[in-house]
Amino acid sequence: MLLCSLLLASCASNTARASSPASTTYIENKGSDTMVNFALAWAERYQALRPDVRISVTGGGSGTGIAALLNGTVDLANASRRIKDEEIATAQAKGIQPLEHVIARDAIAVIVNANNPVSELTLQQIADIYSGKITNWKELGGEDRPIVKLSRETNSGTHVYFLETVLRLGRSDDKTLFATNTLLLPSSEGIVAEVRHNPNAIGYDGLGYVPHDVKMIAIAKEAGGEYVLPSIETVNDKRYPIARDLYIYTNGEPTGIVKEYLDWILSAEAQEIVAKLGFVPVE
Amino acid sequence: MTRFFARNRHTVQRLGFTLITLVAVMTVIPIVGVIIFIVYQGGPAISTEFITGFPYDGMRSGGILPAIIGTLYLTIGTAVFSVPLGIAAAIYLSEYAKDNQATRLIRLAIINLAGIPSVVYGLFGLGLFVLFLKFGTSILAASLTLSIMTLPVIISTSEEALRAVPQSFRTVSISLGATRWQTIRRIVLKEALPGILTGVILGLERAAGETAPILFTGAAFFLPRLPGSPFDATMALPYHLFVISTQVPEMPIQIQYGTALVLLVFVLTMNVIATIIRSRARARRQW
Amino acid sequence: MEKSLNWREFIITRAIKASGYSAIVFVLLIFFFLLRESLPTLTRVETSSLLGTRWYPIEDYFGILPLITGSLVVTLGAALIAIPFGIGTAVYISEIAPRWMREILKPLVELLGGLPSVVLGFLGILVVSPFLRVFLDLPTGLTAFTGSLLLGGIAVPTVVSVAEDALDSVPRAYREGAWALGATKWQTIWRVTLPAAKSGVLTAIMLGIGRAIGETMTVMMVTGNAPVLATTLGSLFSPVRTMTATIAAEMGEVATGSTHYHVLFFIGIVLFLISLIVNVIASSVVFRAKKRAERILS
Numbered sequence: 001m002l003l004c005s006l007l008l009a010s011c012a013s014n015t016a017r018a019s020s021p022a023s024t025t026y027i028e029n030k031g032s033d034t035m036v037n038f039a040l041a042w043a044e045r046y047q048a049l050r051p052d053v054r055i056s057v058t059g060g061g062s063g064t065g066i067a068a069l070l071n072g073t074v075d076l077a078n079a080s081r082r083i084k085d086e087e088i089a090t091a092q093a094k095g096i097q098p099l100e101h102v103i104a105r106d107a108i109a110v111i112v113n114a115n116n117p118v119s120e121l122t123l124q125q126i127a128d129i130y131s132g133k134i135t136n137w138k139e140l141g142g143e144d145r146p147i148v149k150l151s152r153e154t155n156s157g158t159h160v161y162f163l164e165t166v167l168r169l170g171r172s173d174d175k176t177l178f179a180t181n182t183l184l185l186p187s188s189e190g191i192v193a194e195v196r197h198n199p200n201a202i203g204y205d206g207l208g209y210v211p212h213d214v215k216m217i218a219i220a221k222e223a224g225g226e227y228v229l230p231s232i233e234t235v236n237d238k239r240y241p242i243a244r245d246l247y248i249y250t251n252g253e254p255t256g257i258v259k260e261y262l263d264w265i266l267s268a269e270a271q272e273i274v275a276k277l278g279f280v281p282v283e
Numbered sequence: 284m285t286r287f288f289a290r291n292r293h294t295v296q297r298l299g300f301t302l303i304t305l306v307a308v309m310t311v312i313p314i315v316g317v318i319i320f321i322v323y324q325g326g327p328a329i330s331t332e333f334i335t336g337f338p339y340d341g342m343r344s345g346g347i348l349p350a351i352i353g354t355l356y357l358t359i360g361t362a363v364f365s366v367p368l369g370i371a372a373a374i375y376l377s378e379y380a381k382d383n384q385a386t387r388l389i390r391l392a393i394i395n396l397a398g399i400p401s402v403v404y405g406l407f408g409l410g411l412f413v414l415f416l417k418f419g420t421s422i423l424a425a426s427l428t429l430s431i432m433t434l435p436v437i438i439s440t441s442e443e444a445l446r447a448v449p450q451s452f453r454t455v456s457i458s459l460g461a462t463r464w465q466t467i468r469r470i471v472l473k474e475a476l477p478g479i480l481t482g483v484i485l486g487l488e489r490a491a492g493e494t495a496p497i498l499f500t501g502a503a504f505f506l507p508r509l510p511g512s513p514f515d516a517t518m519a520l521p522y523h524l525f526v527i528s529t530q531v532p533e534m535p536i537q538i539q540y541g542t543a544l545v546l547l548v549f550v551l552t553m554n555v556i557a558t559i560i561r562s563r564a565r566a567r568r569q570w
Numbered sequence: 571m572e573k574s575l576n577w578r579e580f581i582i583t584r585a586i587k588a589s590g591y592s593a594i595v596f597v598l599l600i601f602f603f604l605l606r607e608s609l610p611t612l613t614r615v616e617t618s619s620l621l622g623t624r625w626y627p628i629e630d631y632f633g634i635l636p637l638i639t640g641s642l643v644v645t646l647g648a649a650l651i652a653i654p655f656g657i658g659t660a661v662y663i664s665e666i667a668p669r670w671m672r673e674i675l676k677p678l679v680e681l682l683g684g685l686p687s688v689v690l691g692f693l694g695i696l697v698v699s700p701f702l703r704v705f706l707d708l709p710t711g712l713t714a715f716t717g718s719l720l721l722g723g724i725a726v727p728t729v730v731s732v733a734e735d736a737l738d739s740v741p742r743a744y745r746e747g748a749w750a751l752g753a754t755k756w757q758t759i760w761r762v763t764l765p766a767a768k769s770g771v772l773t774a775i776m777l778g779i780g781r782a783i784g785e786t787m788t789v790m791m792v793t794g795n796a797p798v799l800a801t802t803l804g805s806l807f808s809p810v811r812t813m814t815a816t817i818a819a820e821m822g823e824v825a826t827g828s829t830h831y832h833v834l835f836f837i838g839i840v841l842f843l844i845s846l847i848v849n850v851i852a853s854s855v856v857f858r859a860k861k862r863a864e865r866i867l868s
Contacts, residue, residue: 033530040341040505047507056516058504059530060822063628071826073419090828146709153795153819154628177626180636183712183794183809186819187529190695190791197700200709209532296756300666306658307667310726311675314682317693368589375590379583392593394853398777398845399600400784402814406821406838407600410607414826431596438593464579485684492686495786495814499821521688525787528692536696543689554684558677 027055027261031065031078032157033187034106034206035246038277039078042270046261053257062157069249070096075258077249080106080157080206097252103265105280107207107230108162108242110217111192113199118142120227122220123241127167129202132179137200149182150191150203158188161244162204207231208278235280243280318551321544328541342505342527343534347542352509353422353517354491354549357501360426360513361433361490366483368430369437373479376438377445378467397435401495404432408500423513425501432496433486440482444475477564484557492550494521504530520546604842607835614829620836625797625811627820627830634837639800640714640810641841644789647718647806648725648782653775655722656729660774663730664737665759676734683727690720691791699792706807712794714810720788725778732777736770737763769855776852780845783814790815813837 029039036059043055065077070091083091083098091098110126112118118140121129128134130149138144152159168174185191191203195214207230210216218227221241234240254262264270271281336346380386408428418424448471456466472479494502502522510517524542527534611620615632622633663675698719699711706715740763748758764771794809795816817834824831 036504037341037531043505043507044339044341054507056503056506059526060504063824064822067822067824067826148710154626155820155822160628175629177624177629177631180624180798181796181809183710183796184811184819185529185712185795186790189532189534190529192532193695194710194712198703198710211533292754292757296754299756303658303662303666306655307662307675310655310659310730311678313723314678317685317690318681320693320697321689368592371586371589372592375586379587380590389590389593391849391853392597394849395597395846396593396600398780398784398849400786400814400841400845402784402786402817403600403604403838403841406817406835407603409821410603410835411599431600434593434596462579464582488684492684492688494686494688495818498818521686521787524692525688525791528695529791539692543692546686547689550684550686551681554677554681558680562673 025052025054025257027053027076027258028074029055029076029078030058030060030068030074031076032062032080032246033059033152034062034080034156034158034208035078035104037208038104038274038279041273041277042265045270045273046264049264050260053261055261061153061155062160063155066098066249069098069251070094072096072251075250075254076262079247079249080244081160082247083249098249099252099254101248101250101262101266102245102282103248103262104246104271104274104282105235106244106246107235107240107280108158108166108204108244109207109210109230110202110204110219110242111195111210111214112202112217113195113197114213114215115199116142116215118217119215120218120220122223122225123166123169124223126217126219127169127176130162130167130178130182131176132181143199145200147202148194148198148200149179150194150201151178151182151184152188152191152204153184153186158204158206159184162242165242165244166204206279210278232275232280236283246279318547321540321547325537325540325542325544328537329544333541334545338505342531343538347520347523347545349506349509350518350520350523350542351545351549353519354521354546356422356510356517357425357429357497357519358487358491360422361429362483362487363430364427365430365433365437365486365490369434369483369486370441370479372434372438373441373445374467374472376442378463378471393435393438396431397439399432401432401493402498404428405496405498405500407431408496413500419514420499420501420503420516421514422501422510422517425497425517425519426513428496428500429490429493432493433490436486436489437482440485441475441479444478444482445471447478448474477560481557481561481564484553484560488550488553488557491553492521492546494525497522520549601839601842604835604839608832608839610832611829611836615833620833623799625816627833630829632829632833634813634833634840636797636799637811637813637816637837638840639805640793640797641783641812641814643714643800643805643810644717644721644793644812645779645783647715648721649775649779651718651722652725652729652778652782656726656774656778657733657771659726660730660733660737660771661759661764664734665755665763676731679727679730681727682723683731685724687724687785687787688791690723691788694720694788694792708807710794710809712792712809714793714800714806714808717789717793717810717812718806720792721782721785724785724788725782728781729774729778732774733767733771736767736774739770740766772855773852776848776855780848783844783848784841786814786818790818795819813841817841 040057043057047053047055062079062081065079066083066087068074069077129147135147137147167176188205188209191205192209195201195203216229218229219241220227228234228239230240235243274281333346335348337348338345408424412418412424412427413420452470453466456470497519501516502519503516504526506518524546528539620632620634623635624631624633625636663672694716699716702716703711744762744766745758748762789812795811796809797811800810817837821834
């Protein structure tokens, strides 16, 4: 069996792998779980327009997509966070030039159970909840219940963004971490499912993942500031404090079918799909 | 003291039996309950379209055909690699191996292979087949990983089946002038076949239901078409269930239960077939 | 004709012998591969940091202790459920149930063993965890206990089939001897049959535990994955993070060759070694019990 494997290995390295950037009709798209659903919607729509193109979409987290780009196994890496400096260094060492494209915007909604009386929080309060300083809802004017903190896994761009922007309030030298008893759920939907039925829970997720039966918290940048709910308008006029760009990374300037797909992604038709799924289109 | 116990031991027995029966009932009821529950919740989702169609609308509608076909491909791939090797190894252990240190080592190795966590197989498969041998995320890599995982099951059950064939069968055959291999091939294997088949089916059943080994070696979130070659990645039922129950928002609950039901039917059918083969063979056995 | 027959037989026999040794080859291959990819951990991460209590790989906190205790807690809980229910059911099937029921129960329990772990995890998030949260009044239903409950369910069929086989192969003479001496059926089971099947029953338990330690999908979906160091009994009812879930959740994101990549392989080899140790203990127990049985019977 090992002999067979070795024989096949020599065939494999010669086979035109579907993921090699030189391929023209197969596009490999991988990365952020936040983006995977509209990435899929885009793929479906584009394949209907261009039957000669096939696009495969996989999640796994922003880190997964970028890692795949660095390994040379995808054409388009979806990321809900910026590529890190270490990742850029690793890429350049492998001869890969990551190029960033902003293809949509996203608001991070902080969600609680529909029956939770708390409706407004400041960024500092949310930071204190997640770092473990505030542990009971009654400290925020709610019921006497322990706060169950839900988060995405560490490979999620959403997680990293939340860490930097909320827990550390954007300060780059801040070393605050999530409390160890924060539940790290492997998906956005897992967070929603738990928040939906657990009155103790608080979670965060991309706006596109928030269904109507959980409650979104209105957030103020500072105490005494305006409490804002996330929406397309409040993201675009920058009133909502936790909003971010969503990226696709390519290896250098895209060419051929990948370029055509990327151009279509920035077109009105594709951006309409973005809005329909609860994200914020780029202008 | 003894007389005290003598009078009470029948009560003890009745209590004990009740307790044990309760334990057995409590073990069995959840099994039946789980199956009935999934059938009840997932049944409404099952339709021809569900089984033969492709998913669309972000996989919230349509069917799960690519996942079903993918699992089929992976099961066949696993069988291709693990069955011949496993049966051959079992033949060695049953017919050729002497009771020495080397054989004990082989048996220890088999027990160890059986105990390795499925995610460690996934790691190994990623390291060896996907990266080192450059097969990429493919049906090939996933099948090879699954087949090493399935090997211990096939070897142990096949060996047991071979050993169950009475020694007299072999001695008579040799005394009639047949060679060892001829004896094995024409007599022993044939008699042991139902047992071997049972083991193979049970092994493949486990492979079909596993998610962790295929996570990084072959499974894909969504593919627009069926895989065309062993070097393609594929959708698969267990990974699909994981994905739609945890990654996709607004996924209709019925589709989730429907997918669970299809996976359950796939896996349990194999189980039932294996059980039937085993009991039919036991009934027809001539020794 | 004879010559070609001998030649063919020779090749086939060689192939069979090679296949026999393949198991050893694979175990060694897996071990060396894991070793190769995990050794860089020891050079890149200080051992004191590895044995730390903070697991936060994206900021280079590689303390694996919370993961180990997480796996231990869940496995312990699963064992506490699987052993009594598994052995109890095995005893019932082998010693107490009427023949017709045995024919129904054995395949039924085996059916449970065939349930894919992802299906149980799926039911775990939808049904079991909300139920437990309300029933046990916990902050959340995503705990080690939920994992243990489901893992116990996964391990029980293994324990039942191996233990039942062991009990079944105890010679009838043992039981009849005990009955002839006036023992009740119950006394016979506990003082004669079960001890006689001890090695098989212990193997069953070890195999069940092995199955529980290695479970991935179920624990990833229902235990909350919080890397908390499990220190008290109460940890059973809090979220934990197991080694297996860590690998499954994080492996996809690592860049090949990064420190995180090597640490995940390190966790993999720890898991491999744990199951190796469990298996060696189990087989040596069986071996010694068999030797003692041979001495007694001879």
